[in-house]
Amino acid sequence: MSLAQLALELGAELRLAPGVDAAHEISGLSTLQDGKPDQLTFLANPNYRRFLKTTSAGAVLVTAEFADGCPVSALCVDNPYLAFAKASALFNTAPLVEVGVHPSAVIHPDAEVDPCASVAAGAVVEAFAKIGPRASVGANCFVGEGSTLGEGSCLYAGAILHHGCQVGRDAIIHSHAVIGADGFGFALHQREWIKIYQLGGVQVGDEVEVGANTCVDRGALGDTVIGRGVKIDNLVQIAHNVQIGDYSAIAACTGIAGSAIVGKHCTLGGSSRIAGHVTIADGCQVTANTFVTKSIDSPGVYSGGLPFADSQSWRRNAVRFSQLDKMARRLKDLEKQLAMLSCTKDE
């Protein structure tokens, strides 16, 4: 793709370096440090500005502000990171999916597979399931009875969509994600656990991404709901009847317990945990490794956990944690005693 074409595709203003032609070919993306003459790179984080001067990339996506300091051709845009995201789609190397149903796939006669959909080898599609136009079901995937994979959505190899679950348009479900396994519900009876069958389903909105080995459980009564444009990383647990608001993003290893409600435009850092039945307001940012034990009413940044240290120092301090309440009481005592002492002295 020529620099001229790239400028057109990305809506960028092209400022050619001396001696470079607008027909100069770009064949891939790289970083400022590693960029080669046939690669496009970007400067989004000002911390990396020092790499700009010495880059050997063919062109750099920059804001106008930094374009002057660019030793190679510049593609000026308002948001270089966004332009880089768009460029990543142009140079995507993922293999194309073949339209049609692979002969080894097992499609129930009552399933509806759009003629423009793809179903790969070993996939199983059950009765009354619907695979929309341009949707693709990867190798060895499973689509349960009555479930829907919307137009342009994709199940990667091994992903599972259990019965009665709906995935909207242009969603991506990564490998071995499990959508619609039973929620974890039991009634205790004479010290044994009696299963509560999980009668709800899962609704996954348009443009959602669900990471590899992530679980989204079906609702007990009513559905578990993942809003529009939500992005979920790998190895995340979304329990039954959770609701995730539109455009929220959830990093890896996070667990969200049953019936929790996460607002719109929230971000949950990696390994964060949300207790059951709590509600998190729109626009909250929960930093990595935080355990949210109660509802959050207003947008803001929330944190938990503790800093690490070398083990010796850490152990010295950690052992004091179990004395913390006593320390607080001793502190109060001291304050009282000192106050009394000051009084008597003043007399």
Next chain:
Amino acid sequence: MSLAQLALELGAELRLAPGVDAAHEISGLSTLQDGKPDQLTFLANPNYRRFLKTTSAGAVLVTAEFADGCPVSALCVDNPYLAFAKASALFNTAPLVEVGVHPSAVIHPDAEVDPCASVAAGAVVEAFAKIGPRASVGANCFVGEGSTLGEGSCLYAGAILHHGCQVGRDAIIHSHAVIGADGFGFALHQREWIKIYQLGGVQVGDEVEVGANTCVDRGALGDTVIGRGVKIDNLVQIAHNVQIGDYSAIAACTGIAGSAIVGKHCTLGGSSRIAGHVTIADGCQVTANTFVTKSIDSPGVYSGGLPFADSQSWRRNAVRFSQLDKMARRLKDLEKQLAMLSCTKDE
């Protein structure tokens, strides 16, 4: 199902609302708030009592105590939550499994599949494996050499039971659970890791449930053992040679390290972690996000972790954690000084 039938099935006393017939049909379950005239609901948690007065459900499972305040027909039982669990089985919407072996399944000639079992498309069953009566092996599952899936037990799509692993009766293994992968064992030799082959297996008791994407590793020597009626949620790690006592329940994202022993009737909250080789007594309750670093000898409730806060407050306090030992010493110093001061003053 009529109200009369439901009362019979659930062992409930039917108190019909004025004008309602015992033949009134119930077609599903719902909550007090959302219940419609053809739905059954329940009041188990007294906090929800306020929703009883205005429910539009067809009937409510209640204790006799609350039946009088019920504006619709009541099904009186001792334990409404248990009755609700039983009702959930009556209204379960999960698709029925077809008896027989799907032509695309690959069954080793030396495997034994009961004629009343089900093996779905793409499943692989190896030599000397046994699939019991009414057991079902889901789509693309794998059952290794010499493993047993007991009567009435179920492997959901993509679940894996490696060689030499035994699953008892009426167990449920959810999608992509991996039973019997190698335990994580290595000997260090000249700074390289030498694999210790894992020669044991896994024993999963009757009526156990293992969640989606959960791992139960095979033992190094001897077996990893999951007791009768144990319920394990999604994304849980059970390392080699762990033993889980009967009727314990383990919530999602929990990790139990090698050779740990969890007693009977324990509950482990979500994201709890149990260190290797520790023993937890029968009847312990470990709350969510707790790291159990040493053995627990007596039943009780155990907790760990820290409350979260807005990031600014949290940071102010977290930074003090690394000064905690020094603070404790300064506190002690102050106490000494003050004591001396008081003495001299008294002289």
Next chain:
Amino acid sequence: MSLAQLALELGAELRLAPGVDAAHEISGLSTLQDGKPDQLTFLANPNYRRFLKTTSAGAVLVTAEFADGCPVSALCVDNPYLAFAKASALFNTAPLVEVGVHPSAVIHPDAEVDPCASVAAGAVVEAFAKIGPRASVGANCFVGEGSTLGEGSCLYAGAILHHGCQVGRDAIIHSHAVIGADGFGFALHQREWIKIYQLGGVQVGDEVEVGANTCVDRGALGDTVIGRGVKIDNLVQIAHNVQIGDYSAIAACTGIAGSAIVGKHCTLGGSSRIAGHVTIADGCQVTANTFVTKSIDSPGVYSGGLPFADSQSWRRNAVRFSQLDKMARRLKDLEKQLAMLSCTKDE
């Protein structure tokens, strides 16, 4: 296998117990406590020395130091645990893999499968993938376009190797591990997430082990790299562009965020978490449940997290954590007041 053969295989000095013949047969491995006359066991941890006197095993792997106290035949070695690891390979009970391609596997005509490789039932191997000699692809595995599984390496049932990922020699990828799913990268645009296509791949070194349900994401630009001899347990998240140095070991439930660099010969305990972009020096040991939030420059042992307690004590102390900064200020105030008081008294 006779004791004499075992001594030969393990490079051990055989000290026969009275009346025992070097032809005595050993058929398996066990622990000191449970060992039977046809089993070999070992004494590696001095804490278990007390079990030596009463063992009924056929033979014990011991250092020369402890051989005298051994009531049964001894196999003297320098490192009994290492010898035990070697013995575990001799008695490994895992089923042998059949060479050749199962008729139900789907191999793209442009894939290269070595005639000495094994591809099991339901596996899918895409175009330009290469399966090396003695390599094995388990049941229902997926190998993407252009990926390589090196000589002697093994994908267990359900493992996934996406396109453009390279696995070296003698590596083991456990069931449902996902190598090469998309890294979690998005640009924010008008409060929506725009996908950054992940153009890099994954390089997995020789003799690496990747646990069940573990994810190793593909790089955004450039590759995610797992060094030689690295051992990764189950349910671990390795994000895009992470680099793990040779011979490091990572226990279960650990999460490593994007672009983090873990040195060589490091060990990360279970449920540890490494923040994005941090660098950990060679030879570091991070204990279980530690969140590494910034780079570590020198080898050592590092810890985080907090001890657990009975819930009542824990709650008393945990609530004080949110007062910690105030406590520190009050402590400082007291010190000042006391200093003043001492001064005035001295006057």
